[in-house]
Amino acid sequence: MHFNGSNYSSDTKEPEPAPGTAAENINPVLRHITPQLVRTEREVREKQVTQDISKLLGKPGPYTIETGDVLSIVVWDHPELSNSATVATAGPVGTGADASTSATTAPPAGFIVDHEGIIQFPYAGEVKVAGLTQDQARNLLANRLAKYLKQPKVTLRVQSFRSKRVYVDGEVKNPGLQAINDIPMTLVEAINRAGGVLPSGDQSQIIVNRAGVNYSINLPQLVQRGVNPASILLTSGDVIRVRSRDESKVFVSGEVVSPRALPMHNGRLTLNEALGESGGINPTSGDGSQIYVIRKNGPEQVVYQLDGRSPGALAMAEGFELSPKDVVYVAATPLANWHRSISLLLPGALSSAVGAVGPTR
Missing domain, CATH: 3.10.560.10 (Outer membrane lipoprotein wza domain like)
Incomplete structure (x- = not known):
């Protein structure tokens, strides 16, 4: 050559x-290559039109209950109502396949939000909690029970977060599924939960796929421009891939x-x-x-x-x-x-x- x-x-x-x-x-x-060309190339890089990631930015809000979540509900002074819907009943103590099968197939203790976003609760009947925060669901349930109980005091919290999840892949320590819980799932949070970026990972080549659209994230460039990467808020179904430096x-x-x-x-x-x-x-x-x-x-x-x-x-x-x-x-x-x-x-x-x-x- x-x-x-x-x-x-x-x-x-x-x-x-x-x-x-x-x-x-x-x-x-x-x-x-001259000093003028170097300056021109630098200006072109700085003014280069980058992909609009405004759809990924947002302020975290409280967790909303969705289909598949398991709720823990306690009605004070009424233990017979607490978690009575799906508490697993223990069968005869034994060994072998029956015992192991019972342990793995037993439903979780709590109230499971069904596919229509509804739970069944004694006296209150069907209560639609999908789309509500924990405080909103607690107040709604307390109002329903007030028809039968005097000034009911209810404690409601999400016992198992199973409705929302993101997937982290590529050059991270622990790739796989990350469940969204009451802690807002930002891009930085998802990567940290996956063990962080490996030395072979390229922090300037992070792809966020949402609804079939790929967004390219350059973390060092965002920090340089004064954009906090923690403001990138993930939603259920997002796929994050950290590309390798070899690419x-x-x-x-x-x-x-x-x-x-x-x-x-x-x-x-x-x-x-x-x-x-x-x-x-x-x-x-x-x-x-x-x-x-x-x-x-x-x-x-x-x-x-x-x-x-x-x-x-x-x-x-x-x-x-x-x-x-x-x-x-x-x-x-x-x-x-x-x-x-x-x-x-x-x-x-x-x-x-x-x-x-x-x-x-």
């Missing part, structure tokens, strides 16, 4: 060749000490960091004036060139941020290319010539 600046246009595109011709690969746009790699090749694929650090990696983590430019064969960054920018391909010998090159390399799937390439010096060409044409010729003119012993 060899680059020559004369083969590229400067900030212009060549006309597309006719289909089926050998020159279907369009000459990419060549742009020189956003930068490829460094050419005349560097250690060509490799580098993962980005939470969505950020500069050209200077990429060269440094690859061991730098090969001192024997690398051409510091021909450092290229190849990037696919929509329908066109852009090649950025940095002259590493120019004053301030390190500062420009540090300010030039790479994008996922960028290719960083360091070209070889003309002497290295000549040496390799001769070695391919005449294998062993150079070593023989050097030996012939070397000092004799």
Whole structure:
């Protein structure tokens, strides 16, 4: 792979060749990395239109009872009414399959909210509690019982939260189901309950799927812009996926000490960091004036060139941020290319010539 600046246009595109011709690969746009270009790229990144996540933002409210929740209800001074609806009755004590089956199939002690959002309670009959908070459901039940009991005092709470849940997947310690309880389920809360993001996880690539729509969340960027990630409120059925850093790699090749694929650090990696983590430019064969960054920018391909010998090159390399799937390439010096060409044409010729003119012993 060899680059020559004369083969590229400067900030212009060549006309597309006719289909089926050998020159279907369009000459990419060549742009020189200068302080002005670095500033322009930074401004474009800051002004880049991000996905609207306003639908995910909200203020947490009290937990509302829904279908499937199990309620614990206590009527003071009336123990015969407390949890009388679904208290499991213990059968004869025994061993074997019958005992284990009874333990796993016995209904939970409490009042289960049915598919219509209703519970059955003595004297009160059918009480629709779906959509109510615990305080609202308690007051409603107390009003129903007041027809039969004198100033009834009722304690009502959700014993088992089973109606609402979210799913956390990807690069977290404990992926799986997370039940929404009386503690508001925010994005940060869900990730913390899952054990946190693993070192292999990319905090700039968190996907929240709601009703078939994917929302991309960049946590470091949100904090930088003054948006509290805890304001992202999750609802039942949301799916959260933390992507791996391996999905956003930068490829460094050419005349560097250690060509490799580098993962980005939470969505950020500069050209200077990429060269440094690859061991730098090969001192024997690398051409510091021909450092290229190849990037696919929509329908066109852009090649950025940095002259590493120019004053301030390190500062420009540090300010030039790479994008996922960028290719960083360091070209070889003309002497290295000549040496390799001769070695391919005449294998062993150079070593023989050097030996012939070397000092004799």
